[in-house]
Amino acid sequence: VLNSQPDLSLDQVPILHIDLDSFFASVEVLDDPTLRGKPVCVGGPSERGVIASASYEARQFGVRSGMPSSWALRLCPEIVLLPGRFWRYEEYSEKFHGIVADVTPNYEEIGLDEVFCDLRGLHLLGRRPLEVATQLRGRIQSELNLACGVGLARNKLFGKLASKRSKPRVVDGQLVAGPGVVVVDRATEIEWLNELPVGALWGVGPATTRHLENLGLSMVRDLARVDESTLIAHFGESLGTMLAAYARGEDAREVEVDRAAKSIGRDETFGQSLVGLDQAVVAARAHAGIVARTLRDRQLMARTISVKIRFDDWDDLTRSQTMPFGVDDEDAIASVATALLTTVDLSRSVRLLGVHVSNFMQRNENTVQLAFGLGDSPTNVKVQAEITSRERQVAREALREAIDEVRHRFGRDAVAVAAELGDEGIEVRGQRDRDVFGPSA
C-alpha cells in the first residue's frame, strides 16, 4: 500500500480499477492443470504471430505480451504456445463481470479482463473503498481461481497505475509478489507520478514517447513543467490538453457504463501473403460472412464498409464507402468490399486483409432493407413473398448505386490502369465486373 493511511473515504478514492493477472494464460492453466508451473503463452504461431498473454513463469524468461512469438520461443524454447480459445475467455469474463455487478452497477468494461468502477454510489451503504476492493479481489480468487490486481484512486489515471503497481513483478528474473491492492493517497500521488517515465501515462505510446523524448521530456516531472499551449502546438488540441492534465495528475474521464460498439471487423494476417485481386476477394468474402453474422446477432445494420490492406513492407491502406442505407448480409458487404479492393493496386503481396463495418443503425431504423423470414400461413407466404421480392429489388438497386459510386470515385485511376494494360486491361476489368456483380451480388 502506497500510503500510510489506506482506509480513505469514498470521496477521496472513488475510482477502482481491477486487472486480471495474465488472463488468457491463467484460463488455459485452469482448464488443463498439467500446465501449472510451466511457461504458458497464448498467441499466434511462431511465424507472423505475437504473444497475447504470458504466464509469470514465461515472463521470468523476459517474455511479454505483444512480443513476436518467434522472439518468445528464442528466449524460452520450452514455452507452451497455445492458439487461444476466445469463447472460453469470454465465459470467464462474464463471470468476472457478474461478480463486479454484484457490488456495483456502475462499472465500465475494458477488454475482457479489466474494469473501472465508480464507487460513489456505495456511499449510502456505508461502505469503505478498501473493504470493497479486498472483497472483490477475494471473490475473484475464490470463485474463479483467478488472481488480479486492484487500484483505488481519485481518478482513472491513478486507478490504472495503482492496479499495475499492485501486481507481481519480475526483478532480475525472480518473481516478486505484489500487495494485491494499492490505494493512492492524494498527499503523495504527485511525487509518485513525477518519478514515472512519460510512457507510463495512459495514451502515451511508442510514437508519442519518442516525440516527447526528442523534446527532452522523458519523465512526467519534465512534462509537468511545460505549458499546455506548448504541448498543444506539438501534439494537437486533444493530446496536448490531455498530456498537460495527466502530468498534473488530473483526469476528468468518467466511468462509462454500457458503451455501445461503433465498429465491427475481421482482420487476418496470412501465413503466406496473398497475391492479386482474386485471392483478396476470396478472403474478403470469408471476412464479410463473419462480420455479417455478428451484425445480425446484435440486431444492427451498418452504413459504412471498409477494407484494410497491409502489404509485406508494412505499408497500410484503407478504403471505405458509406451508403445511405444499412446492410447486414454477407453478399452486400462482400460486394462493396470487392468493389473497394478493385480500386487498390494489388501487384504487391498482401500480408493482412481486413473487412470492417461501422456507422450502425438499429435494424428497424433502416428504410431500405432486405426482408427476412416469411409468414406462417400460405396466404402470408404469398403476400410477404411479393413484398420481399420488391424490397429485395430496391435493396439491390441501392447497393448497385453504392458500388457504382466506388467505381466513380476511383474512376480516373481505373482508366489509367486499363490504359496501361492495353487490350488485356479491358479483359481484366471485365473479370472484375463479374466478381462484383456476380450471381451472389
Added chain:
DNA sequence: TCTGGGGTCCTAGGACCC
C-alpha cells in the same frame, strides 16, 4: 530478433449546405 486481432479516438482535407 520483426511485429495479432479486437477495438476507440483524433486530425486534416474536401464537399456541400446555409
Added chain:
DNA sequence: TCTGGGGTCCTAGGACCC
C-alpha cells in the same frame, strides 16, 4: 466581380489500448 464563416458528413491515415 470577389468574397465570409459555421456546421456536417465523409474519407484516409495514424496512434493508442487490451
